[in-house]
Amino acid sequence: MKAVGIIAEFNPFHNGHRFILNHAKHKSQAEVLIVVMSGNFLQRGEPALINKWRRTQAALANGADLVIELPFTAATESAENFARGGVQLLHDLHCDTLCFGTEDGDSIPYEALAVFYQQETARFDDLIQERLAEHYTYPNALTAAWEALTHDTWPNINFRQPNILLGLQYAIANQLGNHPMQLLPLNRIGAQHSDEHIAHEAFASGTAIRSRVLEGHDITAFIPENTQQLVTEATKHTWADYWPLLHYQLLLQSPAQLSLYHGISEGIEYRLINAAKKANSFSEWLSLVKTKRYTVNRIQRMALNILMQHTEADFQLQQQKTYHHLLGMSTTGQAYLKQSKKTRSFPVVATFSKAPPGYTFVDEKATALYQLPFKKVSANDYTHPPIRIEL
């Protein structure tokens, strides 16, 4: 069976996502659609608005055949590690095509750019370091390096569009892996990823939809009908719910303890603690910590690693224990899993309680943490089986 893969967050699942799923399957002419989806914590260093099981149901209801969880140690990382983690899982599943949404879709030579990056990595690194020394944020330094180094050959690429950089990370990771996929960039329609305002009639960005949900506005126009109940009835999770726990960690731990957590370095730990002594809310803390050098997303990722008590040692350990956490599957997806059994290297875990030892401890922590502020949570992730649909 031919398979097409997508790496996604679905925070929450909306019409734009359905559009991409449909087109991915249609354009790739694949029989199986694999989604690698972030769990309960996301790339911007924040909790998913809605838990992963509901988001899995939405994906299955709209064309996904397999939903595999992108582990915490990839899902909450920089674009580079996020892309590498997702691509790695798709490679292991022998997926044929990787589809991703992008701006200026078809006109960008992703493969060629990835090859160029491979050849010129040293120059990229030098230039990025120069820009960082000038207090650029990392994403801005990276953009600047792409602009400077590719300008002669490809003068017309707008690297400032956020999904282009992510697409490049996919292309680079894909090239490095052991089973490169064909790339299928698709033009995003209707809205930029982070647009806060809703412009198009039926397509709105995740950011805009999240704002509307939290403000109690109607979002039914922007979400597939078969998914609306999953969103409206869900418990909504935001950073504000986890702030008391983060505050506790920041006030009780010493700078030396904080610096053991993944992503905390360069003395930022002192700044994080001092801000916590003054702040009474997450947003207040964030605005006290923010500097020219650190993006909000990067600070949120630091906060998340502190909240998760996720040490650098645990991060490194987890790198040796890659696995597929199966969140959901259709009958087709199940058949594909069976077929790909012999060629896979990573174990498939159907429920955490049956995982091989040492593989799932970080994601089990993420699961416990996500539920913690909400007393009554119906499903215990530790024993939650994959969601199945007949298709």
Add this chain to the structure above:
Amino acid sequence: MKAVGIIAEFNPFHNGHRFILNHAKHKSQAEVLIVVMSGNFLQRGEPALINKWRRTQAALANGADLVIELPFTAATESAENFARGGVQLLHDLHCDTLCFGTEDGDSIPYEALAVFYQQETARFDDLIQERLAEHYTYPNALTAAWEALTHDTWPNINFRQPNILLGLQYAIANQLGNHPMQLLPLNRIGAQHSDEHIAHEAFASGTAIRSRVLEGHDITAFIPENTQQLVTEATKHTWADYWPLLHYQLLLQSPAQLSLYHGISEGIEYRLINAAKKANSFSEWLSLVKTKRYTVNRIQRMALNILMQHTEADFQLQQQKTYHHLLGMSTTGQAYLKQSKKTRSFPVVATFSKAPPGYTFVDEKATALYQLPFKKVSANDYTHPPIRIEL
């Protein structure tokens, strides 16, 4: 100046406490009354109902001349360490008399019993170990040892009265120290320490008063008039307020991590974690953890050390850094402090922000933790000066 000392919790300050303060000064004929008072966390492993500043004000308003904080590392320990910590501070202040409330007051030969214990420590230890092996709780094993070993010489002492064992710990610690005080046991009146019901008209136990306060009943009959406002207007702190933070620690930390905390050993960490996976409240967790072998107080002390992230290493470090945290003083108390300056070994700390390095970090954590569940706390302990009264 002659000084009399008392070691107390004042949780909250009530008529029985005023009675003891008055009699201590009167019977000892001392000019200065020193109170060594627990801070915001107490010997039963629970938060003080009312913060230490309000309790200090109550003590000063009812006869205390100096209020010194018993540090976290003594205040939240077994009776033995609690007594040793308090007595150590009074010795350093060259206090002349130690007064304590007890049952069967004057009839018990505390000094003689302490001497006997010193001579027979090995036999005590053996007997205690035997009883522990039979799954006695530690307090019961200790009581049994006292009963067995003293029966021939002192057949009429009822060691099951809780304050007698505490009095004995004071007597033993006093004998070991470098400046032994005269002992002045005083009969407690009206109520046993832990009586839940209120029998006597004006004297009720701390336990009974706390229950009444939390149930919203009137307690003015049991509290000195000059102290009532301090109690009624105070924010009330209970374990329930800290449960979300404890729950977080128990669900996110591994058994190996928990076992680094002071007082967690013998594999109890597995039991603590498993109970946390099922419990939705502190009391539910406590009842799941409880066994014949561990008293509620001991489990609460474990819980407190986990909540405080108080490692065995920190506990040991703090033992080398004993200090006097000055919570309050009268003019007389201030004069006494000045007079005792030359003979003291431990530094006097007026505010944490001016403490010598390394002395106050545990108590600063306790301070931050105590305030954490309550967004708006008026006084910042880090810079709070001692309370002064003119007397």
